[in-house]
Amino acid sequence: MALRGLTVAILTSGLLGSAATTAALQQAPAVPPAITFKSGVDLVQVAAVVRDRHGRFVTGLTARDLQILDDGQPRPIVDFHRDVAGVSVALLFDVSGSMESNFTSARETATHVLSWMDPVTDEAAVFTFDTSLAEAAPFSSALRSLPESLKSVKPFGATSLHDAIARTAERVAAREGRHRAVVVLTDGNDNASRLSAGEVSAIASAIDVPIYILGVVPQIDNPLDDLSATGGRSSLAGPLTQLAEWTGGRVLVVSTPAARSAAARQIVDELRHQYLIAFESSGKAGWHPLVVRARDKDLVVRARNGYMSGQSRPNSE
Numbered sequence: 569m570a571l572r573g574l575t576v577a578i579l580t581s582g583l584l585g586s587a588a589t590t591a592a593l594q595q596a597p598a599v600p601p602a603i604t605f606k607s608g609v610d611l612v613q614v615a616a617v618v619r620d621r622h623g624r625f626v627t628g629l630t631a632r633d634l635q636i637l638d639d640g641q642p643r644p645i646v647d648f649h650r651d652v653a654g655v656s657v658a659l660l661f662d663v664s665g666s667m668e669s670n671f672t673s674a675r676e677t678a679t680h681v682l683s684w685m686d687p688v689t690d691e692a693a694v695f696t697f698d699t700s701l702a703e704a705a706p707f708s709s710a711l712r713s714l715p716e717s718l719k720s721v722k723p724f725g726a727t728s729l730h731d732a733i734a735r736t737a738e739r740v741a742a743r744e745g746r747h748r749a750v751v752v753l754t755d756g757n758d759n760a761s762r763l764s765a766g767e768v769s770a771i772a773s774a775i776d777v778p779i780y781i782l783g784v785v786p787q788i789d790n791p792l793d794d795l796s797a798t799g800g801r802s803s804l805a806g807p808l809t810q811l812a813e814w815t816g817g818r819v820l821v822v823s824t825p826a827a828r829s830a831a832a833r834q835i836v837d838e839l840r841h842q843y844l845i846a847f848e849s850s851g852k853a854g855w856h857p858l859v860v861r862a863r864d865k866d867l868v869v870r871a872r873n874g875y876m877s878g879q880s881r882p883n884s885e
Contacts, residue, residue, distance in 0.1 A: 610848060610849035610850075610851050610877060611646070611846055611847075611848055611849075612638075612846065612847055612848070612849050612875055613776050613844060613845065613846045614636070614776060614816075614844075614845045614846075614847075614858065614860055614871050614872060615747065615748075615776055615778065615816060615842040615843070615844055615845075615871065615872075616634070616816070616842065616843045616845060616860045616869050616870065616871035617816075617838050617841055617842055617843075617869070617870045617871070618634075618841075618843065618862060618867055618868070618869050619867070619868050619870075620866060620867055620868075621866050621867075621868070625837070625838075625841040626862075626867055627650075627841065629650075629843065629862075630648065631645040631648035631845070632863075633862060633863055633864065634648075634843070634845065634860060634861070634862055634863070634869070635860070635861050635862070635863060636845065636847050636858070636859075636860055637858070637859040637860075637861070638847070638849060638850060638856055638858060639850070639852070639856045639857055639858075640857070641850065643847040643848065643849075643850075644847065644848075645845055645846070645847050646846055646847055646848060647844075647845070647846035648843065648844070648845055648846075649843070649844045650843055650844075652745060652746055652747060652844060653689060653745050653746050654686060654688075654689030654690045654691065654709075654746055654747070655685060655686070655689070655690040655691070655746060655747045655748075655749075655836060655839045655840060656690070656691050656692070656707065656740060656743035656746040656747065656748045656749075657681065657685070657690075657691075657692045657693075657740075657748075657749055657750075657751055657835075657836075657839070658692070658693050658694075658695060658707075658736050658739060658740045658749075658750045658751070659678045659681060659682075659692060659693070659694045659695070659714075659751050659753065660695045660696075660697065660732060660733065660736050660750055660751065660752045660753065660754075661674060661675075661678070661694070661695065661696045661697070661704075661718070661721075661753050661754075662674070662696075662697060662698075662723075662727060662729065662732075662752070662753060662754035662755065663696045663697065663698050663721050663723045663724070664697075664698040664699075664723055664724070664725050664726060664727035664757070665698075665723055665724050665725055665726070665727075666723070666727065666755050666757045667723040667754070667755055667784075668722075668723040668724075669786075670755055670784045670785060670786070671721065671723050673784045673822075673828065674753040674754075674782075674784045675714060675718055675719075676825070676828055677753055677782055677784055677822060677828040677831070677832060678694075678714060678751075678753055678832075679713065679714060680828055680829045680831075680832030680833070681751060681832040681835065681836060682711065682712060682713065682714070683832070684832060684833050684836040684837075685836060687709060687710070687712060688709070689709075690709060691707050691708055691709045691711070691743070691746075692705075692707065692708070692711045693705055693706055693707040693708070693711070693739070694711070694714060694715055694718070695732070695736050695739075696718075696721065697727075697728060697729070697731075697732035698723075698724065698725040698726060698727060698728070699725060699726050699727070699728045699760050700728070701731075701732050701735050701736065704717055704718060707743060726759050726760040727754075727757050727758050727759055727760055727761075728758065728760045728761045728762070729752075729754060729756070729757070729758035729761060730758055730761035730762075730763045730764065730765055730767070730768045730811075731761045731762055731763050731768075732752075733750060733752060733768050733772070733779055733811075734763055734767070734768045734771045734772065736750050737750050737768075737771060737772040737775060737777040737779065737815075738771070738775065740777050741775040741776075741777055747839040747840065747842050747844075748776075748777055748778075748839075749777065749778045749779070749780055749817065749835070749839055750772070750777060750778075750779050750780070750817075751780045751782060751835060752779065752780070752781045752782065753782050753784055754781065754782070754783065754784065755783065755784060755785050755789075755803070755804075756781070756783055756785075756802065756803035756804035756808055757803050758803070764807075765807035765808060765810065765811040766807070766810075766811075768811055769810065769811045769814035769815055770855070770874075770876060772811075772814075772815040772872075773814055773815050773816075773872040773873070773874055773875055773876075774875055774876045776816075776872060776875075777815065778812075778815045778816040778817035778872070779811060779812050779815045779817040780812065780817040780818060780819075780820065780835050781804070781808055781811075781812050781817070781818075781819045781820070782820055782821075782822060782828075782831060782832075782835075783802075783804040783819060783820065783821035783822065784822060784828075785802075785804070785821060785822075785823060786823060787823040787824070789802065789823075790802075790821050790823045791804060791805050791821060802821075804819055804821055805819075813873070814872065814873050814874070815872050816870055816871045816872040816873075818870075820834070820835075845860065849875070849877050850877075851877065852877065853877060854876070854877065855874055855875075855876055856874055856875050856876070856877060857873065857874050858871070858872060858873055858874045858875060859873070
């Protein structure tokens, strides 16, 4: 979500819910209205998913049930929302040469994501990348299947994975009043990016867009599989895992049809169960480590782990 009232260049500014968005929502009463947060200087929004010790989503919490630590200091929660207009997902396809043998599986995985989305409340867009980012389909609630253009794609060339994630996260940030995410379909290889994984996580974290990386690889290259031959050297581990977790997302590696379907549903379910929280920053310039936790110690909260204030973030262009 964009942060209302924030003047720092690292964060996307703007009012939550334009007049056009409000009018559209009024015409579709089945869709909950776009949320708005109270005005404030350096108002920071955080999307958080809460699970119990068995991994089940925890619903029905209130602001009193959660705590915010900003650079180690407690901050009062000034706004708290559970029900928002819907889910907004950018499907980001790696079409570089290394994906040639995995691209059919990537399309199948993305189709599963679309199948779990609500045609009334949710929206999706499709982007592709190799060394540059291209829009294959704009954000639309009518996107029930992948564009025909993806069927003729022949993966080729180098990969600028980090750069593409950063630029796509900025596109998703404009989808206000929704549960938002970038879902990347890739084998994890990057050999041409200007940005590092850490810089990308700073960009995505600053605008509160979780990054879900769906690693589409054969079973022998799956670092989570007992039959893997990677020996822990998979490009889907290390910096990419940290990138995703820093933003409140994660990496899921899928090598079978069942795993692809389950991972797609898992991502959409998580987005639907997000709590959207807002608090006022101290205003201190620089990177702020951020911890969101439940007062009930048996509950586990996943959210972005920091934000920038008072200085520019890395440029994704």
